[in-house]
Amino acid sequence: MAIERTLSIIKPDAVAKNVIGQIVSRFETAGLKVVAARLTQLSRAEAEGFYAVHAARPFFKDLVDFMISGPVFVQVLEGEGAILKNRDLMGATDPKKAEKGTIRADFAESIDANAVHGSDAAETAAVEIAYFFPVLNVYSR
Ligand code: RTP
Ligand code: MG
Secondary structure, three states: OOEEEEEEEEOHHHHHOOOHHHHHHHHHHOOOEEEEEEEEOOOHHHHHHHOHHHOOOOOHHHHHHHHOOOOEEEEEEEEEOHHHHHHHHHOOOOHHHOOOOOHHHHHOOOOOOOOEEEOOOHHHHHHHHHHHOHHHHHOOO
16 A cells, blocks of 8 residues: 555644544554644634535534634644545544544544544545645655
8 A cells, every 4th residue: 555645633622632642642553654743723714724625514613613612733644545544543523433442432522522633535635735734745755
């Protein structure tokens, strides 16, 4: 499998719980490397732009309100099959449906406050990485 990059966000609920390190540790243990990262407070415009694909969905306003409710930890993860590997580590969107041992099963409270975001495909990963780390993208292989 090819070396890929994916965008991960540790969402406000998990940052507030003080589990950034525990979540990053899971990525590292699974062979993913953090190649860019920053703790940041998203503006409403940034959050709306990031989740633009969901703009017409009924949960969009709640999603944006939640994503700006506190700081987030945004990272680029690199490794073999990084996109799928990260999604596997995250677990299902709804933590009640997430498999035991996944990040969402262990750290998330609800479908809204679900601890992490991860890119879902190569195309979205490229767009999402460029959204937060435009300079890194210039130098990507
Ligand atoms: P994410 O984009 O955050 O990694 O999550 P995902 O791929 O697992 O889920 P997605 O379908 O992309 O939805 C983005 C976020 O919107 C919230 N959501 N709420 N109430 C609902 O039915 C509902 N569906 C989605 C979730 O917080 C989800 O992470
Ligand atoms: Mg998604």
